[in-house]
Amino acid sequence: MILSPLQQEIAISVVKVLILFNALLGLFSLMTYVERRLLAFMQFRLGPNRTGPFGILQPVADGIKLFFKEEVTPEGANRWLFVAAPAIAVVTAFLAVAVVPYGGTVTLPRFGWMPDWLEGRPVVLQISDLDVGVLFLFAVSSLGVYGIVTAGWAANNKYTLIGGLRSSAQMFSYELALGLSWVTLIMVAGSFRIRDIVDSQAGWLWHWNAIRQLPAFAIFLVAATAEVNRTPFDLPEAETELVAGFHTEYSSMRFALLQMAEYVNMITASAVGANLFFGGWHSGIPGLPSSPLWFIVKMFGFLFFFIWLRGTLPRFRYDQLMHFGWKVLVPLAMLWIFVAATLIVVRHS
Amino acid sequence: MSLPLFQAILFYVFGGLALLGALVTVGQRNPTYSAFALIVTLVSLSAVFGLLGSPFIAALQVVVYAGAIMVLFLFVLMLLAVKREERIQGESRAFKLVAISIAAVLAAEVGYALTAAPRAMAGRFDASARQVAVLLFSPRYLYVFEATSILILAALVGAIALAKREPHP
Numbered sequence: 001m002i003l004s005p006l007q008q009e010i011a012i013s014v015v016k017v018l019i020l021f022n023a024l025l026g027l028f029s030l031m032t033y034v035e036r037r038l039l040a041f042m043q044f045r046l047g048p049n050r051t052g053p054f055g056i057l058q059p060v061a062d063g064i065k066l067f068f069k070e071e072v073t074p075e076g077a078n079r080w081l082f083v084a085a086p087a088i089a090v091v092t093a094f095l096a097v098a099v100v101p102y103g104g105t106v107t108l109p110r111f112g113w114m115p116d117w118l119e120g121r122p123v124v125l126q127i128s129d130l131d132v133g134v135l136f137l138f139a140v141s142s143l144g145v146y147g148i149v150t151a152g153w154a155a156n157n158k159y160t161l162i163g164g165l166r167s168s169a170q171m172f173s174y175e176l177a178l179g180l181s182w183v184t185l186i187m188v189a190g191s192f193r194i195r196d197i198v199d200s201q202a203g204w205l206w207h208w209n210a211i212r213q214l215p216a217f218a219i220f221l222v223a224a225t226a227e228v229n230r231t232p233f234d235l236p237e238a239e240t241e242l243v244a245g246f247h248t249e250y251s252s253m254r255f256a257l258l259q260m261a262e263y264v265n266m267i268t269a270s271a272v273g274a275n276l277f278f279g280g281w282h283s284g285i286p287g288l289p290s291s292p293l294w295f296i297v298k299m300f301g302f303l304f305f306f307i308w309l310r311g312t313l314p315r316f317r318y319d320q321l322m323h324f325g326w327k328v329l330v331p332l333a334m335l336w337i338f339v340a341a342t343l344i345v346v347r348h349s
Numbered sequence: 350m351s352l353p354l355f356q357a358i359l360f361y362v363f364g365g366l367a368l369l370g371a372l373v374t375v376g377q378r379n380p381t382y383s384a385f386a387l388i389v390t391l392v393s394l395s396a397v398f399g400l401l402g403s404p405f406i407a408a409l410q411v412v413v414y415a416g417a418i419m420v421l422f423l424f425v426l427m428l429l430a431v432k433r434e435e436r437i438q439g440e441s442r443a444f445k446l447v448a449i450s451i452a453a454v455l456a457a458e459v460g461y462a463l464t465a466a467p468r469a470m471a472g473r474f475d476a477s478a479r480q481v482a483v484l485l486f487s488p489r490y491l492y493v494f495e496a497t498s499i500l501i502l503a504a505l506v507g508a509i510a511l512a513k514r515e516p517h518p
Contacts, residue, residue, distance in 0.1 A: 004351075006351065006352050006355070081385075130404055131404055131405070131477065132404045132405050132407075132408045132478070135405065135408035135409070135412065136404070136408050138408070138412055138416075139395075139408045139411035139412045139415075139416055140411075142411070142412055142415070142416025142417065142420070143392070143411065143415060143416055145416075145420055146388070146420075146423075149420070149423055149424075149427070150385075152427075153381070153423075153427050161427065164427070165424065165427060165428060168420055168423070168424050169424070172417070172420055172421075172424075175416075192405075192478060
């Protein structure tokens, strides 16, 4: 069978999407286990350790359990939107991964049994290398609010509604700081392309944006934690006051989908942080070759950090959250943009 | 299947979705559904921009309209718990007359635009971030652009003044 160049491109893209999709699903179930175990160790407990060696099969057991639970739709709920909400959440979560690079370009080896066009073909380790990758990320993450807001509203329950409203206000406020923290990276790299921003950090460790642009990194870290609704910013699902927040009324697989969206968002935020601030797949030491392995290590560093935060910090109060977002974080981000822009102009002249 | 055909199919799919969403936005009596339909329209329009070769405009379309403005709309709708819109009792004939005449003017405008403008392919223009910035800050658009920012600033100050107003004792 002879494929046209377009069909070849499509075939490669489909394979990439399938691999990445399944990798994310695997990483999601792994993270549910890792989070529970790590949290348990931080609190001097054991955590799930009964299912399989070290309890590693716990996610499988959870999956089976959720699959066989009854799917409840509350009376008075808006049926269409109630079903649509988990779908919106999951779709927007997975969509963001499409522009995240996880390595440089690899050349496929010549096995001899593959079709001619695949032998020795260079493949970019990224689904889509968009010109405006950073903006795309920003756009998709801003759409992610709809899943939560819809879930909260459609269930027709006071707690879920308050959870949904809190979440929309919170994500809206911190998105601004998140976007502003990326602006200086774009200015330094001179491009919206994530790959260019990663490549602008090649070389020694101290070329990483986390060090060169420490203020932007600090703002990113806080805003990203709020954006993925993790402690200390997990107000949308503050269990002491809102039962379980926006997903109170969800059960069975719909609940699993909402959980999946949360974890995939956390994984995306970690991947983006590793790429934009820690040099992605670059080793940070000129002698060592760059490899996707570095990227994976850095991403797991971020994931660990998110769990560590949850084991350490108490929750913000809602008014503190809003105050901090609008009156501290956003002005700081703007100030840093001014400073960075001045530095860039001074250096160029 | 060739690339142009593939793109054409996608164009019609998203164009159709945008139209459908717009129709639902106007026709739906439940304001929350209207808001959701408008989001569908805005996202589909963004896909159309992307297909026309300007991913920058496409991303901005989603960031500004679907991601920011519509979230606020939904926020207000949910905060006020707006239910189905009810028909106003005793809708006056004058009301209908005005509505019909405005619709007629709009239809005439669309018809004029469709017939009078030269038929041409939607060009693949260079709408990169750099190009848009150069155009916006060129003398051609600079004053309009700055005037718009002053307008927005005025609205912002007004909104804060209204929100900060002390309640009457």
